[in-house]
Amino acid sequence: MGDVEIEEVNGGVNGGAEVHQGEEGLGRGRGEGNRMYLLWEELTVALPNFGNGPTRRLLVGVTGCAQPGRIMAIMGPSGSGKSTLLDALAGRLAGNVVMTGNVLLNGKKKRLDYGSFAYVTQEDILLGTLTVRETITYSAQLRLPSSLTRQDIDGIVEGTITEMGLQECADRLIGNWHLRGISGGEKKRLSIALEILTRPHLLFLDEPTSGLDSASAFFVIQTLRNVGRDGRTIISAIHQPSSEVFSLFDDLFLLSGGEQVYFGEAKMAAKFFAEVGFPCPSRRNPSDHFLRCINSDFDIVAEALKGSNRITELQNTLDPLAHLPTAQIKSLLV
Numbered sequence: 610m611g612d613v614e615i616e617e618v619n620g621g622v623n624g625g626a627e628v629h630q631g632e633e634g635l636g637r638g639r640g641e642g643n644r645m646y647l648l649w650e651e652l653t654v655a656l657p658n659f660g661n662g663p664t665r666r667l668l669v670g671v672t673g674c675a676q677p678g679r680i681m682a683i684m685g686p687s688g689s690g691k692s693t694l695l696d697a698l699a700g701r702l703a704g705n706v707v708m709t710g711n712v713l714l715n716g717k718k719k720r721l722d723y724g725s726f727a728y729v730t731q732e733d734i735l736l737g738t739l740t741v742r743e744t745i746t747y748s749a750q751l752r753l754p755s756s757l758t759r760q761d762i763d764g765i766v767e768g769t770i771t772e773m774g775l776q777e778c779a780d781r782l783i784g785n786w787h788l789r790g791i792s793g794g795e796k797k798r799l800s801i802a803l804e805i806l807t808r809p810h811l812l813f814l815d816e817p818t819s820g821l822d823s824a825s826a827f828f829v830i831q832t833l834r835n836v837g838r839d840g841r842t843i844i845s846a847i848h849q850p851s852s853e854v855f856s857l858f859d860d861l862f863l864l865s866g867g868e869q870v871y872f873g874e875a876k877m878a879a880k881f882f883a884e885v886g887f888p889c890p891s892r893r894n895p896s897d898h899f900l901r902c903i904n905s906d907f908d909i910v911a912e913a914l915k916g917s918n919r920i921t922e923l924q925n926t927l928d929p930l931a932h933l934p935t936a937q938i939k940s941l942l943v
């Protein structure tokens with residue numbers, strides 16, 4: 610744990626030095642010139658096997674784009690390549706994989722500069738013995754340009770606390786395994802607060818609502834929407850959102866086994882599934898329906914239960930989808 614925390618601080622110090630180059634970008638996040646259109650074409654990420662069997666493809670020729678002022682959900686079963694897609698877009702793939710295809714930022718092929726984008730990882734790396742306000746203040750002091758005065762920094766810190774809805778817990782300890790602290794939802798909003806201090810125009814998040822109850826999850830994504838309102842481009846991998854959370858997203862990118870199933874407006878996805886022959890039952894959460902259609906784990910469960918006498922019960926209770934293997938459903942969708 611200690612090592613991880615030290616690494617984070619180092620990251621901040623290094624980052625602090627680099628921020629100076631991109632300084633003019635800071636504080637101008639609301640300007641028109643900083644709008645980011647991110648486009649990816651035929652993106653394939655492969656894991657070479659060096660002669661030991663076939664190359665495994667983690668992403669297979671996916672194409673899409675993200676626009677300013679909109680928030681995109683990347684959805685799919687576990688292992689379908691959501692984090693891989695985020696990493697590929699942010700230019701932070703692991704060294705052992707090979708990427709082909711294009712990632713274009715405002716029409717140009719270029720690396721994302723430090724400070725222009727932020728990435729909120731799935732794990733929160735926070736120091737449990739600090740309060741929320743202390744954490745944001747230290748991070749601001751490390752990462753914001755040293756030309757800013759103390760008052761400027763305090764202003765940014767307080768603004769960020771309000772923006773992320775952290776006023777009530779600002780002076781509470783974060784806590785850890787043996788110290789009672791803030792809730793999971795508050796931790797996640799704090800992690801996002803730390804990343805938006807430098808006013809990035811492009812924000813990536815990996816499963817920010819995992820492990821949260823539906824109300825906290827809703828609060829996190831609702832806050833994100835507010836962050837995105839002034840023209841930021843937001844892309845978030847998300848796991849099993851409730852229908853309320855799902856409805857907060859503008860766009861949807863649906864993956865299954867590294868393949869693209871759907872890309873487009875989130876509210877049009879139900880129509881797409883219905884047209885292919887899999888309408889969402891009226892009282893089912895649409896995102897559950899989409900994942901049910903493409904998650905091949907259900908086949909494995911059905912296969913495992915076949916010998917058991919409970920399967921008859923299962924067949925009676927589940928809908929027609931249960932009689933069609935997901936591989937078959939997927940072939941109709943992709």
Ligand SMILES: Nc1ncnc2c1ncn2[C@@H]1O[C@H](COP(=O)(O)OP(=O)(O)O)[C@@H](O)[C@H]1O
Nearest residue numbers: 656667686687688689690691692693694703706
């Ligand atoms: N650097 C890597 N080396 C080997 N396998 C990887 C690497 N990155 C991802 N994978 C594999 O690719 C698949 C997709 O992973 P990931 O993108 O993390 O899925 P998700 O985020 O949708 O759960 C998984 O089976 C994972 O084990």
Ligand SMILES: [Mg+2]
Nearest residue numbers: 691692693815
């Ligand atoms: Mg993941």
